[in-house]
Amino acid sequence: MEVYEFKKNFLTRLLETTNVLNGGGTNIPASAIRSEWINFVEVAVEPTGWQALWKASRPVCEQLAVKYPLVVLGTVDQVLFDELKAIFIIEAIQDDDVHLPEEQITVDLEELWPLREQNNPALNVNITADCIDKLRFFYQHLWMPWDNDAEDEHHSWIDKHLESRIRFCHDLKNKTMSRQLSSHALALLAEARYIQRKRDFIEQELSEEEQELETEEEDNETSILKDNRSSELLQLNLRLNTIKNEITILENPVMRGVFEKVRFGGGVGKSKGAVAPMAYIVTRAVPMDEQLTYLQSAKELMDAKISVKMCDSLQHALDHCSPDSAIYLPPGTRQDIKFLEYLNSGGSFRGVSSVSFVEEYDLAARMNPAIVSKNDDSVLLTIDGDFTLENIRLDCANVRTGVVIKQGNIIFRNCCFTGDPSSSTKQGIVIFGNCTITFDRCVIKEFSTGIYSNHDCTINLLHTTISHCMTGLETLDQCEILFRSASIKHCTQYGVLLEDFNEDAENNPQGSGTVLADGSRSQVFEDFNMIEREEFTFEGSCEFGENAKGNFVIRKGFSERFNSSCFVDEDETQHDVEDGLENSSICDVTNDIQPMED
Known part of the structure; x- marks a missing residue:
């Protein structure tokens, strides 16, 4: 199932946008920009009858109280040109567990991706797709939410903003900024x-x-x-x-x-080049005896010969450390951070407290340090290399995704990830592939989905608990997962969901799971001992129970091999395209998730 894709460089984008907004040679203020696009869309877009994929935005999913991301197949019944929207008839939903309230819905045109194969070949859908591509690029990359509020009725929006914003996109793509x-x-x-x-x-x-x-x-x-x-x-x-x-x-x-x-x-104090390893100890204001006890405990966790610096917060340490530094956090503290660089190079965060989240959750939540985002960011932490977190609680309540893992060997030891039980879109850990992740004695709870995983990665769940999510773990085939005395329970949908893209799977189902009769082509397994899949290995006393729609589900993939759950944020994924900031089609995205940056 392919959609139209367009690879255009920045000069092409500049010329296309200028042609749409030329206004017959007159100055076009910000208030008239939408009218120009309406005029262009009315001429180029087919008014009805074409098939498309609808990729719903995160706010739409929140409004509908469904999982994000949401990809829906359907037909455009009518284009509402004056609103730049379309009435979309729903025919199939990628996620069998999502049920939309109505069979048709009004969606933004820029969220639609026309299919290459149409029921009516007489339609000029290639022109329609190209027009929507131009519209999507403009409103996702050039037009800012505050432009509508501008009072520049006597100034041309094109002269004031177009070239500078195209250049800004170019600089973001080509990494001219740090x-x-x-x-x-x-x-x-x-x-x-x-x-x-x-x-x-x-x-x-x-x-x-x-x-x-x-x-x-x-x-x-x-x-x-x-x-x-x-x-x-x-x-x-x-x-x-x-x-x-x-x-x-x-x-x-x-x-x-x-x-x-x-x-x-300005990066003052950042370690650069070949320098001696450095450890950072985050302190807090406490009486001297308590401070000395804490420092002695931290000393026992590190190499006796390593150089040490003191910091008053995790943010202070992050502002000065090198990627391979070890940072030690005091017990019972909340560390608010705004950290936009990537974690890698064998660095680590270690809480100087070892109360077990699995065995004594309430005490551990009080005693072990917590890391929280200062603002409502997209992601709390991004990891693209070897890294370790130990004795840490990651509070992901005010971010849309907890941790994004792009590559490397990552270890979470006695860590806790907590989300928001009222959210239908919040993601816990998103794994892009080409990496090995070990969760050792961890707790993951209260997310829409606890762990999302692409293929080509190894996940080790050792004495780890996932609970009170919608889906505990969602993964593609060709991913290796070890469950060793792990438990996944109290999920409102599935414990484990495997998207199977094996062409032989439908004709030769493995195991003896229950095949659902609703056309979803899913197999449900309550007993993990009945699963015969090379992706899963079970050791020790594993526990899977009280998951509302099934402990293990193997579902036939919707399209090409792709875990759509790995959409993190539109701006981040779309800045990783190879050829100048073009709008990749969902066909691009559905092959493999590509990280935003190297």
């Missing part, structure tokens, strides 16, 4: 677009309620709900204004260096 600065910029862009969609939903809800209340008397409960949403809307607008100010500076190449020095300290 990794730290480019990661910061991408995180801001992803957050800004997330806020925009969230803000649009809230404003729409408030508007609909105001219309209903014109004829009805407002009760106290409705008033309270309205006040809560109004407060949330104010917070979103304030945060968006902060992001606007930073992005405006980053679009100016001259100001970036100054911004980086002010924002990140």
Whole structure:
């Protein structure tokens, strides 16, 4: 099932956008940009009858209370040109467990990916796809959420913004900025677009309620709900204004260096080159005897000859350490961080406390140090090389993805990952492949999905518990997973979900699982001893139970080998394309997940 893909360089993108927004040679202010796109789309896009994949955005999934990501196959019944939307008839959903409230839904055109093979070959879907590709690139990379609020009625948006933003995209793609600065910029862009969609939903809800209340008397409960949403809307607008100010500076190449020095300290104190290994001990304000006891405990965990520096916070240590440094954290502390670089090179975070999360969870949650994001970032930590975390609680409640692992040999020892039980979109650990991950005596709980994994990786679950997720572990075939005295339980859907893309699997089902009768082509296994799959190895006393829809499910893959769950954030994934910031099709993305940066 292929969709249209377009590989275009930045010059082509610049010329295409200029041609759409030429306005007959007149100045086009920001307020008129949408009208120009509507005029262009009306001419180029087929009004009805074409098939497409709909890739729903994260805010849409949150609004529908379904898992993110969501990929749906369907037919466009009608294009709503004035709204740049389409009425989309749902025909199949990639995830069998997702049930949308209605058979048709209104979606943004930019979220649609037309299929190459159409039921009606007479349609000019190639022109439609190219038009949507231009629209998608513009609104995902060039148009900013605050442009609508600008009061530049006498200034041309093209003259003021187009070239500078194309160049900004180019600089992000070609790594002309430091990794730290480019990661910061991408995180801001992803957050800004997330806020925009969230803000649009809230404003729409408030508007609909105001219309209903014109004829009805407002009760106290409705008033309270309205006040809560109004407060949330104010917070979103304030945060968006902060992001606007930073992005405006980053679009100016001259100001970036100054911004980086002010924002990140210019890398002063960062270890570079071949220097002696260094350990960092994070301290806290406590009486002398308690401090000495803590330092003695930290000393017992490290090489006696290693050089040591003291820091007052994990953030301070991260601002000065080299990638291979070991950082030691005091017990019972909360470490708020804003860290945009990648963890690798054999470095480590170690809590100087060893209370077991598996055996004494409540005590461990109080005694072991916790790492939390300072802001509502996309990802708490990103790892792209060998790294170890030990005796740490990773609080992922205010991020959309806990940990992203791109490559390397990664060890989590006595760690706890906690999400948000009310979220249907929050991801725990996302694994891209080509790596080995060991969870030793860990706890993973309260995520939409605890662990997502692409193929070509090895996961070791040793005395580890995954619980109270929607799905505990979701993986592709050709991934090796060892369960040694592990448990996955109390999940509202599945304990373990394996997406099987083996062509022979449908004709020669392995094992004796129950085949569902709803057309989902899934096998459900309650007893793991009945599973005969090379991907799974079981040792010790494993426990899988009280998972609402099955302990183990093997499901025939929806399209090509791809775990769509590895969509982390649109801005991050789309900046990793090979040929200048083109919009990869889902066909691109469905082959293998590519990391954003080397």
